[in-house]
Amino acid sequence: MYKIRPIDKIRGEIYPPPDKSISHRTVLLSAISKGDTEIANFLRSNDTLATLDCIKRLGVEVKYLGTNKLLVKGCGKYLPIQGKVELNAQESGTTIRIISGLLVGQKFSSTIYAEKSLRNRPMKRVTQPLRMMGANIYGENREGKEELPPILIEPTDKLKSIHYSMPVGSAQVKSAIILAALFAKGKTKIREFIASRDHTERLLKLFRANIEEKKGYILCSESQLITPGKIFIPGDFSSAAFFIVLGTISSDSQILIKDVGINSTRIGLIRILKKMGANIKILRRKNYFEPHADILVKSSNLKGITIDAKYIPTMIDEMPIIFVCAAFAKGETTIFGLKELKVKETDRINSMVYNLKKAGVDIKANPFDDDWMVKIKGRGKDIFNLKSLEFRSFSDHRTTMSMIIFSLATGNTHYIDDIDCINKSFPEFIYIVDSLRKK
Numbered sequence: 001m002y003k004i005r006p007i008d009k010i011r012g013e014i015y016p017p018p019d020k021s022i023s024h025r026t027v028l029l030s031a032i033s034k035g036d037t038e039i040a041n042f043l044r045s046n047d048t049l050a051t052l053d054c055i056k057r058l059g060v061e062v063k064y065l066g067t068n069k070l071l072v073k074g075c076g077k078y079l080p081i082q083g084k085v086e087l088n089a090q091e092s093g094t095t096i097r098i099i100s101g102l103l104v105g106q107k108f109s110s111t112i113y114a115e116k117s118l119r120n121r122p123m124k125r126v127t128q129p130l131r132m133m134g135a136n137i138y139g140e141n142r143e144g145k146e147e148l149p150p151i152l153i154e155p156t157d158k159l160k161s162i163h164y165s166m167p168v169g170s171a172q173v174k175s176a177i178i179l180a181a182l183f184a185k186g187k188t189k190i191r192e193f194i195a196s197r198d199h200t201e202r203l204l205k206l207f208r209a210n211i212e213e214k215k216g217y218i219l220c221s222e223s224q225l226i227t228p229g230k231i232f233i234p235g236d237f238s239s240a241a242f243f244i245v246l247g248t249i250s251s252d253s254q255i256l257i258k259d260v261g262i263n264s265t266r267i268g269l270i271r272i273l274k275k276m277g278a279n280i281k282i283l284r285r286k287n288y289f290e291p292h293a294d295i296l297v298k299s300s301n302l303k304g305i306t307i308d309a310k311y312i313p314t315m316i317d318e319m320p321i322i323f324v325c326a327a328f329a330k331g332e333t334t335i336f337g338l339k340e341l342k343v344k345e346t347d348r349i350n351s352m353v354y355n356l357k358k359a360g361v362d363i364k365a366n367p368f369d370d371d372w373m374v375k376i377k378g379r380g381k382d383i384f385n386l387k388s389l390e391f392r393s394f395s396d397h398r399t400t401m402s403m404i405i406f407s408l409a410t411g412n413t414h415y416i417d418d419i420d421c422i423n424k425s426f427p428e429f430i431y432i433v434d435s436l437r438k439k
């Protein structure tokens with residue numbers, strides 16, 4: 001049981017960890033590019049280390065030049081493996097889905113295994129479009145309809161382009177198709193109804209791939225990547241999000257969060273929080289292949305709002321912490337389009353409903369229009385009168401960090417059963433929280 005002591009009157013300046021999504025992608029693209037890539041500010045967390053381990057098993061040489069600095073020796077398009085290779089994505093959904101797109105174009109067979117929660121996460125969303133491209137890729141069919149890890153891939157020299165309209169807004173699926181397109185004949189055309197994070201597209205431009213966006217489509221064709229030499233990865237907005245919310249809902253507080261990625265496909269939380277009445281300023285914006293900036297946040301009283309389904313992909317990982325904001329707000333918050341939360345590391349609708357109900361929050365989740373919606377009646381100032389509670393992590397990093405932020409701001413001591421899962425994305429989370437306590 002981990003004890004969460006409250007904090008108030010926060011005055012602090014923090015650096016969030018490096019971006020997880022960009023860290024995965026940078027090492028994967030560096031591995032199949034020509035030349036060596038020096039990667040500064042690489043995230044060392046369980047998920048990104050799983051990707052790093054995979055590329056090492058694929059024969060790619062990697063050296064640490066410092067704690068978060070890597071040198072990846074690019075092998076060119078075709079990786080130096082003969083016969084078969086066995087990889088393990090551990091619990092990282094981004095690793096297993098994105099690397100699948102890279103492996104279907106290779107000249108060897110591969111099996112990608114998974115651990116714990118990832119063993120039950122849906123893979124057909126990736127294997128199906130890749131099979132349409134001619135790939136020999138199959139997940140295991142334990143439940144009949146869905147395909148689950150492990151994923152088996154056999155080589156083919158018949159990869160072809162497709163025109164694909166994304167049925168789910170998923171950057172992992174989109175990225176797998178784009179990577180496969182680098183090995184396929186013809187021009188692959190992808191249409192997204194709601195834009196998901198575009199880090200793969202931005203990085204591929206930096207690696208000089210044949211990729212462009214035109215009239216709402218992503219167009220990508222056969223390419224040999226060339227390294228840009230050096231890449232700096234900005235701070236992770238999804239990790240910064242916990243402190244943006246902490247600064248907002250804690251009384252009499254102000255936090256400056258430095259060097260955070262502010263890619264517009266990621267910062268839905270800022271738009272939503274501003275609508276709820278938050279005081280957030282973006283300062284010192286820098287334009288690189290990914291824009292980044294400092295974010296200044298001050299305490300505010302939030303009000304409930306309605307959030308349309310079309311905003312969800314730009315804040316998919318922030319939904320648990322947005323539930324926390326809604327619990328602190330005055331009035332009702334209704335959120336549509338949440339079904340993807342059900343297939344994350346845990347069912348995040350379920351985990352957050354369980355924990356917030358425990359805290360006396362009136363929260364209801366219901367199926368709606370082939371999707372899911374959640375209604376939360378905020379407790380407003382009344383939330384500061386909670387007795388001490390025990391929350392459950394559900395072994396999910398974002399549920400755990402969200403409930404810790406919730407606890408810190410309520411002004412009482414609470415507990416949570418496990419915090420190990422935080423290492424999936426944000427190993428320094430507790431350290432940073434403690435750095436905000438008054439000495």
Ligand code: S3P
Nearest residue numbers: 021094169170171172173316317
């Ligand atoms: C990610 C995409 C999102 C997100 C995940 C990271 C990525 O998943 O939830 O944490 O790096 O591409 P989906 O593609 O399933 O939406």
